Amino acid sequence: xxxxxxxxxxxxxxxxxxxxxxxxxxxxxxxGTRTIAYIDKQKKEVRFLNRRGIWFQxxxxxxxxxxxxxxxxxxxxxxxxxxxxxxKPDFYLLAEREHVGSKARAEILSRLNPATLVVFDxxxxxxxxxxxxxxxxxxxxxxxxVKESERVLISAYVIGEGEKFxxxxxxxxxxxxxxxxxxxxxxxxRRSKNWLKIKALNSLDAxxxxxxxxxxxxxxxFGALLLGAIHEGxxxxxxxxxxxWQEKDLExxxxxLKKIEIEKNPFDVFEEEPSILxxxxxxxxxxxxxxxxxxxxxxxxLRAPSFKRLRxxxxxxxxxxxx
Numbered sequence: 001x002x003x004x005x006x007x008x009x010x011x012x013x014x015x016x017x018x019x020x021x022x023x024x025x026x027x028x029x030x031x032g033t034r035t036i037a038y039i040d041k042q043k044k045e046v047r048f049l050n051r052r053g054i055w056f057q058x059x060x061x062x063x064x065x066x067x068x069x070x071x072x073x074x075x076x077x078x079x080x081x082x083x084x085x086x087x088k089p090d091f092y093l094l095a096e097r098e099h100v101g102s103k104a105r106a107e108i109l110s111r112l113n114p115a116t117l118v119v120f121d122x123x124x125x126x127x128x129x130x131x132x133x134x135x136x137x138x139x140x141x142x143x144x145x146v147k148e149s150e151r152v153l154i155s156a157y158v159i160g161e162g163e164k165f166x167x168x169x170x171x172x173x174x175x176x177x178x179x180x181x182x183x184x185x186x187x188x189x190r191r192s193k194n195w196l197k198i199k200a201l202n203s204l205d206a207x208x209x210x211x212x213x214x215x216x217x218x219x220x221x222f223g224a225l226l227l228g229a230i231h232e233g234x235x236x237x238x239x240x241x242x243x244x245w246q247e248k249d250l251e252x253x254x255x256x257l258k259k260i261e262i263e264k265n266p267f268d269v270f271e272e273e274p275s276i277l278x279x280x281x282x283x284x285x286x287x288x289x290x291x292x293x294x295x296x297x298x299x300x301x302l303r304a305p306s307f308k309r310l311r312x313x314x315x316x317x318x319x320x321x322x323x
Contacts, residue, residue: 022159022160024162027156030080030174030175034078034080035080036049040073051314060106060110065151069146072145074125077117077121079120080120081117082116090113091309094115097109097113097115118155119152119153120157120178122141131186131187142154174200175199175203176199176200178197180196181194202294204238204293204302204321205311205318205319206228206238206289207316208225208226209228209235209237210265210283212281222253223242226239227239227240227305229321236321237270238321241291241302244291261283288311288318293305296321300321
């Protein structure tokens with residue numbers, strides 16, 4: 001049985017009875033940084049707000065004239081900042097953009113690895129809130145007011161044909177798709193079953209709660225990260241990840257970890273071999289990372305996890321384990 005029929009179709013059916021994927025639009029899930037873009041044409045101003053409430057437009061100077069690409073005086077858009085490499089999102093290049101501290105470095109990277117804002121929704125237009133309109137109406141407004149350019153793209157979507165679209169997206173190596181009810185409102189600040197993330201690969205945002213001491217070539221860094229997630233109201237240990245880094249990632253992350261070391265085990269639920277515990281350093285459960293994995297075992301451990309990236313746009317309390 002295909003992944004679509006075994007897992008995805010029943011999930012969609014829960015929120016659209018009787019099930020028909022014609023009640024949904026399907027979009028590519030881009031591997032980027034989610035942002036709310038505030039654009040004021042009169043002031044010639046562009047600001048980006050991430051999910052943690054941090055303004056970060058200074059990291060993307062190539063976007064400062066984004067106001068030229070909208071047919072509106074004031075507009076608020078929802079989208080993803082993406083760095084494309086040969087037609088596909090490159091999260092390594094994006095991560096480099098996200099960790100820039102100086103304006104000079106941001107300017108250099110904006111020329112070497114420019115970002116694109118992929119927009120998929122509009123929340124506000126010239127003094128009028130649009131969040132209560134059905135999604136399909138907001139999509140039509142978006143298409144009228146955004147002019148695509150090297151800075152901005154409108155996220156393409158299909159209505160119905162979800163299974164075919166999902167298989168094509170997966171075959172082309174994208175992260176997955178978003179399934180959204182056509183009649184859904186925009187629900188600010190909360191997750192909703194009206195918008196579902198359907199991933200082609202298993203991935204999870206996890207809380208870094210500790211690390212093991214490195215050995216051999218990794219002696220000056222760390223060996224593996226101890227990961228956790230919120231499950232049934234408790235911080236639960238879900239395993240270790242020890243692969244997926246480049247040398248520069250190891251050095252940077254090691255410095256971050258050493259700054260937040262603590263003495264006490266932060267987990268509420270924890271099981272691990274004594275031989276591992278002898279090598280562990282605990283850290284404050286505040287850093288979030290994304291990992292890919294084969295499956296979640298019966299005892300709620302990640303099987304064959306691989307580190308993908310730090311998620312500085314996500315708070316630890318958002319990392320829940322859905323079983």
